[in-house]
Structure formats: C-alpha cells, structure tokens
Amino acid sequence: MIPDAKGDSPIHRVPPGAKLLALFALSVLLFTLTSPVALSWLSGAIVAATLLCCRAALVQWLKAWPLLLTIAALGIWTVFARGPEAATIVLLRLGSLSLFATVVTVTTSVGQFIDTITRIAHPLERLGIANARDIGLAIGLVIRFVPEIRARYRNVVDAHRARGLKLRPSTIIVPMVISTILCADEIANAIDARNIRGTPSKRN
Amino acid sequence: MSTRSLVLIALFTAIIVVLGLVPPIMVGFFPVPIHAQSLGVLLAGVVLGARGGGLTVLLLWVLVAVGLPVLSGGRGGLAVFLGPTAGYLVGFLPAAVVTGWLSDKAAHRITDRWKLVASFFVAAAAGVVIDHIFGIAWLAFAASLTLAEAVIGNLIFVPGDLIKAAIAAYVGLLLTINFGNRIRIG
Structure with a gap:
C-alpha cells in the first residue's frame, strides 16, 4: 500500500x-x-x-x-x-x-515526509509536548498493524456467518476493538524490552 | 507519554484505517450505508479520551499527508486536504477532542450504565455536529456555495452519523465496563 x-x-x-x-x-x-x-x-x-x-x-x-x-x-x-x-x-x-x-x-518518498514532519515536530519536543522520534515509531506501528486488524475483522465476520448472525456494526466492532486493546500491553512491553524509544519505561 | 499510550493511539489509528477498508455496512429500516471511518474517530474520542482521541486523529492526518491511501475509497495524499470534502477531515480533530473531553468527564463521574451510555451518545453527537460544521464551512468556501445550500447537501448524512454516534456510545459503554478508565490517555 x-x-x-x-x-x-x-x-x-x-x-x-x-x-x-x-x-x-x-x-x-x-x-x-x-x-x-x-x-x-x-x-x-x-x-x-x-x-x-x-x-x-x-x-x-x-x-x-x-x-x-x-x-x-x-x-x-x-x-x-x-x-x-x-x-x-x-x-x-x-x-x-x-x-x-x-x-x-x-x-x-514516505521517508522524506516523515523526516520533514520529525523536523517540524522538534520545537514541540523542546516544549515537552511530544517526542519527535515517536512519530516515526507510531507510523511504523500503524502500517504494521493494519493487516493484522483487518484479519481480525475478517475473523469476526466469519464467526458471524458461521453462526448465521446478521452483520451488525456493534457486534463486529466490539470484539474487534476489545481484542485490539488487549494486545496493546504486549506490544508496549515488546517495545520497551527492546528499548526502541531509548527512554526508561513508564507505565500508566 | 507511556509506551502503552503510544501503542493504543497507533492501534486506534489502524482501526480507523481498517474501518475505511471494509465495505459500508447497511443499517436501519430503510438501509443507510454507514461509512465506518468517522465512527472510528468518534470511538477514539469516547474510548481514549480527549488527548488520546486528538493524537489519534493527528496520526491519521500524518498518514494521509505522507500519501498513504488510508482514507475510505483508498484516498490519501495532500490532495485530500484540499478537495471539496476536506472540511470533514479537518473537523475530525476538534470532533475527537470534544467527544473525548465530554466522555472523560462523564466516565469519571457517572457510574449508572444508562446515564453513562446517554452521556457518551451526547458526547459523540457533539463530535458529529462539530465535524459537520467544519465540513459545511469548507464546502461553502471551496465551492462558493451559500451556507444554506451546503447545509442542505449535508443533511443526507445526518441520520447515518447519528447512528454512528449511538454505536460509538454503545461500544464505549462496553469498553468502560470491561476496562474501566485504564485506557483513557490523560
């Protein structure tokens, strides 16, 4: 894509x-x-x-x-x-x-754009609003997880079909969002374990 | 910001992208197609709160601006920010922030389920109204329509968007029951 x-x-x-x-x-x-x-x-x-x-x-x-x-x-x-x-x-x-x-x-190229955005975000970093390097990481995460969440959506739709349920937005979105949120901790731990952000990890 | 918050924001942006990839879902007695992407924005506000919702939309903007085809219909690139419907995309940010702010307040104070789902609905509906105000204003400016004409052209989307607000409120309630306020990014 x-x-x-x-x-x-x-x-x-x-x-x-x-x-x-x-x-x-x-x-x-x-x-x-x-x-x-x-x-x-x-x-x-x-x-x-x-x-x-x-x-x-x-x-x-x-x-x-x-x-x-x-x-x-x-x-x-x-x-x-x-x-x-x-x-x-x-x-x-x-x-x-x-x-x-x-x-x-x-x-x-996407890389050039991300570099430019990171440079624009540097003044924000000095103000303590955002970490400029996090932008690149966040973009990478989205690109990595779109196929995964799409597969999850398909699984839920297939489960509906198998049980003969009508496809309704609420019954599709709830399991999709809950399973996604459940894996957020795991991903965050994996990122911290590899020290990708280069900062001591903080938990909510 | 904790790594967990960063991951939640990225995952919600990915959910919004996926909601744009799936075919529109038909809802209601006379079928109204629900384009689920703005539902994802409302959901980010209701579930992640004002800061998380706002950052989710900002991340989505970055993805659109760098040219990834992440909006419904495979749209992406800077052209989307300058097309006739760009106001709706720009309105996503205040919509998510206001929805998030209102539902943050509700989630911290209200414990009764019916009251909570009602206040989530009000929060999401406020987001819908704000998004439409931005959409109408830009459409009127870019296409040199009068405001009245732009409002009329806009009215077809109102029933569908109110259904989206209801779905966002329902999902928000279920998630608050399941996770409490842990996933709000404050």
Missing part, C-alpha cells in the same frame, strides 16, 4: 518543505483569483509542468477517482445552480489544486 516515489525529475530534488510551502502558496493564490481567464492560465501551466516533469503524477491523479468524482459532482451541480462560468472556476480551482498536491505526493 506504500506508494513508490522513485524517479528523478527536477521536482524530486526539491526539498519536501519547499514543496509543501509551494502547495500552500498555490492554494492561497487559487482561492484569491476570481477571473476564469487567469485561473485557466494557471491551471494550464500546472498541467504543462506536470506533463513535462512528472507524468506519473498525472496517472496517479486519474487513479484517485473518488476525489475526482466529488469534484465533478460539485461542478455539475454548479452549472445548474450558478451557470457555466462559476462551474469553470470551481473545476479549475479544485482540479489544479488536487493535481499539484498529487505531484507533491508522488515526488516525495
């Missing part, structure tokens, strides 16, 4: 922090522009730059059809409620914004 960020375009070499700032600046710019002509120039420039530097992003953007579907639905609705000009503005804004965001995502 981890997207691949291999490739060597000029955009790949830009530091992730700069890309995030550019994305933020672009979003402000797109929402302050109100003329369709200026918006279409800007969108055209973004599409052209994507085609030149990073075609993988365009493919990835087209693959994200649930997001495109909501944008399209909004566009169709706006045509009927406000007329074609307003719809063009909405579609250009949201379309080019999501395309540029996809470019940033595709050209930055």
Whole structure:
C-alpha cells in the first residue's frame, strides 16, 4: 500500500518543505483569483509542468477517482445552480489544486515526509509536548498493524456467518476493538524490552 | 507519554484505517450505508479520551499527508486536504477532542450504565455536529456555495452519523465496563 516515489525529475530534488510551502502558496493564490481567464492560465501551466516533469503524477491523479468524482459532482451541480462560468472556476480551482498536491505526493518518498514532519515536530519536543522520534515509531506501528486488524475483522465476520448472525456494526466492532486493546500491553512491553524509544519505561 | 499510550493511539489509528477498508455496512429500516471511518474517530474520542482521541486523529492526518491511501475509497495524499470534502477531515480533530473531553468527564463521574451510555451518545453527537460544521464551512468556501445550500447537501448524512454516534456510545459503554478508565490517555 506504500506508494513508490522513485524517479528523478527536477521536482524530486526539491526539498519536501519547499514543496509543501509551494502547495500552500498555490492554494492561497487559487482561492484569491476570481477571473476564469487567469485561473485557466494557471491551471494550464500546472498541467504543462506536470506533463513535462512528472507524468506519473498525472496517472496517479486519474487513479484517485473518488476525489475526482466529488469534484465533478460539485461542478455539475454548479452549472445548474450558478451557470457555466462559476462551474469553470470551481473545476479549475479544485482540479489544479488536487493535481499539484498529487505531484507533491508522488515526488516525495514516505521517508522524506516523515523526516520533514520529525523536523517540524522538534520545537514541540523542546516544549515537552511530544517526542519527535515517536512519530516515526507510531507510523511504523500503524502500517504494521493494519493487516493484522483487518484479519481480525475478517475473523469476526466469519464467526458471524458461521453462526448465521446478521452483520451488525456493534457486534463486529466490539470484539474487534476489545481484542485490539488487549494486545496493546504486549506490544508496549515488546517495545520497551527492546528499548526502541531509548527512554526508561513508564507505565500508566 | 507511556509506551502503552503510544501503542493504543497507533492501534486506534489502524482501526480507523481498517474501518475505511471494509465495505459500508447497511443499517436501519430503510438501509443507510454507514461509512465506518468517522465512527472510528468518534470511538477514539469516547474510548481514549480527549488527548488520546486528538493524537489519534493527528496520526491519521500524518498518514494521509505522507500519501498513504488510508482514507475510505483508498484516498490519501495532500490532495485530500484540499478537495471539496476536506472540511470533514479537518473537523475530525476538534470532533475527537470534544467527544473525548465530554466522555472523560462523564466516565469519571457517572457510574449508572444508562446515564453513562446517554452521556457518551451526547458526547459523540457533539463530535458529529462539530465535524459537520467544519465540513459545511469548507464546502461553502471551496465551492462558493451559500451556507444554506451546503447545509442542505449535508443533511443526507445526518441520520447515518447519528447512528454512528449511538454505536460509538454503545461500544464505549462496553469498553468502560470491561476496562474501566485504564485506557483513557490523560
């Protein structure tokens, strides 16, 4: 499930922090522009730059059809409620914004992002709010346990089927959450036993 | 923060991700599909409390931002934070914190089961309302709708979300009976 960020375009070499700032600046710019002509120039420039530097992003953007579907639905609705000009503005804004965001995502590896987030979190660490290294550990834990919890969900569903019970959210979620919480202690002990966090262990 | 709290936060984030992977569950007399992901957020608030719920949503945001397809429908990446429905994702944080804060208060004071489940429901419903306020505000801004139009478009989701609040309250009650307040992260 981890997207691949291999490739060597000029955009790949830009530091992730700069890309995030550019994305933020672009979003402000797109929402302050109100003329369709200026918006279409800007969108055209973004599409052209994507085609030149990073075609993988365009493919990835087209693959994200649930997001495109909501944008399209909004566009169709706006045509009927406000007329074609307003719809063009909405579609250009949201379309080019999501395309540029996809470019940033595709050209930055997960590792780079985590490094950037850890660096941003360092001031928080000095304030004593969070331990920056814990962020990487927490992300690793989630990625590690999604398949496990999914298997647990399947087990509960299978048990329902075997007993001929109706699938109800409450009867599925309760056993799933309880069994997950029960294994939290074990995982925490395993982490402390390996001294992964590098701190003396504290219990609640 | 203890390692156990860190693990609980990560596990709850994983539960939210899994709830986005499973097919929507049909509920009610006239079937309403329940997209379970926001249920997971309410649940994190009810079960882990304000701090734990908030940190769970922050961790989910980090996963979305780095581009992992963790939201329902395999969505992920920075584009989600700028799409028309981004307000709901942003609203997850205040929703989880407020739900958590209210249910923390309830869990420490109330012992009667019926009262406890009712106050968990109120807490989760408050979370739903806050999430919808953020969702509506961003939708109105991003798509230049009037607030009234955005509210009307939003109304279809209200029955389903109230059912989610009820499920979160029920699960929260069972977990409080089983584990007491040990799993609240304070």
